[in-house]
Amino acid sequence: MSQTSTTPAADVEGTSATSLLRFATAGSVDDGKSTLVGRLLHDSKSVLADQLEAVELASRSRGQEAPDLALLTDGLRAEREQGITIDVAYRYFATPRRRFILADTPGHVQYTRNMVTGASTAELAVVLVDARNGVVEQTRRHAAVAALLRVPHVVLAVNKMDLVGYEESVFAAIAEEFTRYAASLGVPEITAVPISALVGDNVVTPSAHMDWYAGPTVLEHLETVPVAHDPSDDVARFPVQYVIRPQTPEAPDYRGYAGQIASGVLRVGQAVTVLPSGRTSTIEGIDALGTAVDVAWAPQSVTLRLSDDLDISRGDLIAPTDASVSPSQDLTATVCHLHDSPLTVGRRVLLKHTTRTVKAIVKQIPSRLTLDDLSQHPEPGELTANDIGRVVLRTAEPLAVDPYADSRRTGSFLLIDPADGSTLTAGMAGDAFAEAAANAADGRRAAVDDEGWDF
Missing domain, CATH: 3.40.50.300 (P-loop containing nucleotide triphosphate hydrolases)
Structure with a gap:
């Protein structure tokens, strides 16, 4: 029970x-x-x-x-x-x-x-x-x-x-x-x-x-300062970290998917979709610290049991069927470059998102951000250490990535050098500064208008 x-x-x-x-x-x-x-x-x-x-x-x-x-x-x-x-x-x-x-x-x-x-x-x-x-x-x-x-x-x-x-x-x-x-x-x-x-x-x-x-x-x-947060306000996301198959006499058919709930709430009986495959099932059981529970929420570490025998492995994302995200191989993001070697167009990298790591290539660097006034420097060609800019990435496999504005956990990722494993870039899915830059531009325009300049 x-x-x-x-x-x-x-x-x-x-x-x-x-x-x-x-x-x-x-x-x-x-x-x-x-x-x-x-x-x-x-x-x-x-x-x-x-x-x-x-x-x-x-x-x-x-x-x-x-x-x-x-x-x-x-x-x-x-x-x-x-x-x-x-x-x-x-x-x-x-x-x-x-x-x-x-x-x-x-x-x-x-x-x-x-x-x-x-x-x-x-x-x-x-x-x-x-x-x-x-x-x-x-x-x-x-x-x-x-x-x-x-x-x-x-x-x-x-x-x-x-x-x-x-x-x-x-x-x-x-x-x-x-x-x-x-x-x-x-x-x-x-x-x-x-x-x-x-x-x-x-x-x-x-x-x-x-x-x-x-x-x-x-x-x-x-x-x-209030920091308590009700995870039921967030869309549920569960990156699979490990597949558990104990095959003991007591549980010969046990198959569980272990990981930490990144956001939201999961309940027994809930319809879920496994991404990026898109296959659907229902949560049959949730085990937390060896005890079966009816509901679990972020940031608890739990094991999910599904009613269907699906091909699920580390890196897959389990999400509610009515609130899943469409996987894609194309990703536009705002990034901060962390490494001393520049990030250039055409560079091949590894992209780590939650528990999934895939190959990727930098297709375009549309702009570099000037933090002083939030203006955009178009097509810089590369990002050097401490630069913040927008990049367009193409991944070898589809990824289910939320906009960073919706989820700091499942909307973020890292770019890694495949040669030595060093971290190159921290990324946030979506154009994080589009609205802020527009507001700043409106403020500058208003200030100029007040000075009587003719637009």
Whole structure:
């Protein structure tokens, strides 16, 4: 007899006390990203004694009397010597209200690809701005990357307020400019907080110097921002990872398809289609941790049993028959190139989508994106490291790929070098910036019209 499961909404994320938030920090060089993360870890008492001792020792060796909290995340020797962040530094900490996985990403232009890596799974991005400099080119670039990756929440942390006399007008001007730009990209939620990461103002505890600000501290917002998601709102997708055939005396005919539910909800008795073959069947049973259940949802790892004996293998995608996606060998996508060797037209690659890897060829590179103003550079011929652009791919076998706007999980893919297995490019199916670019163009046109130019 199967076990009846509770509703997905009640169990996926749980309460705020047990929920998990993945977030990334980004900003220009020396805006204080690592200091902010170090302050969060230190003031939330998430730093072990030996870690703090190592930071104090490193700080004294550099002639600093007080511990440099940025060293809690700048773990590479080259980073500590240069005082910058090069690689993505992941840290894990928790408060009584929530657990956190944070990615401290580099600020240099040449490490934009690392920001893409760190924010690819983030539910929130903290974009830092130096109050003395305001919104700069790299600030707009990071806002654009957050919009590209469909990060649902963005926090603007206006740092170093102590160096501008804690002036409200400075904060208000920066917050207004950034909010206007990020909103034009389609960022759904923007929260601005004035802080001083070095001193600790509004990071974990409220600032005594900015009584004009009545909003939450950075940590308060991180603890309370809604991240619980009801998977029943999403279309179900189940990439097959492994076919289980135990052939034991107790279950001589057992055939199960194991994997992690990428999105949505699956139920016993539900009609499903196996992609790319297009064959249909019905879910006969769902096994979760050795127990039969009636319903399962993302991101649970389960084994599905179907009523028909179909030819299914690793890489196939099981989806509801009434909400399946049409497989295709032609894929248009927005990509960020990660490798030092360029991505060129005609290059042969491997394309990894969920659990499926197929051969592919780059048929066309229609445009390269200029993140400063979202303009398109047509037919660039190649994409170099950190470039973001549109590509047209032809795969050797059909793939069932959702638009990235509909699903960050089944709408994303990687391009891999078949020679050495290195990752070349991160891709997002569909033209992720078409609407944002149109909005930005409309904004530029409106600004010119206001100046009286004749179109």
